[in-house]
Amino acid sequence: MKRIAAVFLAFAATACASQEAQERYRASQERNPAPCPNVVVLQDAGRFIEFAGEPALETIAWSGEVKDVTTACRYFADEPIEAALDVELSIGRGPMADGDVRDVTYFVAVTRTNRDLIAKQEFTVPVKFRRGQDVVTITESINDILIPRANETISGINFEIIVGLAVTRDQVIFNRSGESLKFPGLDG
Template structure:
């Protein structure tokens, strides 16, 4: 899906703290956990190979200098929604993760920086999800090297899961990100472009604690949580 974004030079409100996914608390089988981590690592490698982490960045014209650094914010790169706020795999409703970002820019003389991004999202439907439709919200922000937010814009990502599917990949193309430059000597290295899900403070804390749940958490178990 293609998006357009025009960032003004005015300073806007700072980020809302953001979250990750987590593993359920309780008794664990160390060998099973190790196998699970190995499977997750292998899946990540396949995704990078299939989607294009090995591809060249988006084509850009010759620039007067380097492009801004583009990345996802750690606290906001993952999304997990629990029913009634209870942190357990059987209580997951919706989940999501930013799996990859490709970006390119162009600028010359005194022109502003024109940047575009291609973002790969992986989204999941958990045991507590109601229906097959979910609208995720994510933001893109431009900061200076001192981490001050210069501009920020929020987008919607509507998703419909086919019958019987609990995981999807969605690619978003965000075009026309315009970053004004103070002078001809101002290069792209003075800026960062960040992206993340819009999450609650609880989700943000969950991410910062390093907790995770698999995106496709599977069916709810009949065995009660310990």
């Protein structure tokens, strides 16, 4: 009799686990209750130009830009938001570049909309240039962003995912100045 009870309990536990798995699967196939978090490229950190001397076309060593960011997310019930990003970066090698490889660091941060920083992580990627190549465009995928929610009424609209390049103070000042270099033949 004890053996039958133990088998029944094991069967009942398996059935409950199976039912829970089925409910999670069904919920995961339903539409999100609201939108994904907004994705923002931080304006001050959306690009960089590294000069070897005074700012001029002839003194550009490296440049970089966040070209595009796409996101996908999934959440249901009171589970955390699971988000994934593809970050497209374009890196340029100027006449004063000192090699064929440039490490580029970018960051991804999660905030409560217009409020608190929840998490921030930096990523460094080596960008390799072939002989004669001046621009390399790469796409970096980040597939494991988990954003906690207090309960199921908190939607993705309450959060932002912020992306930017790791820039120096001088690069931020240059970006804020609104200055742009004039390229011959393109300033018409």
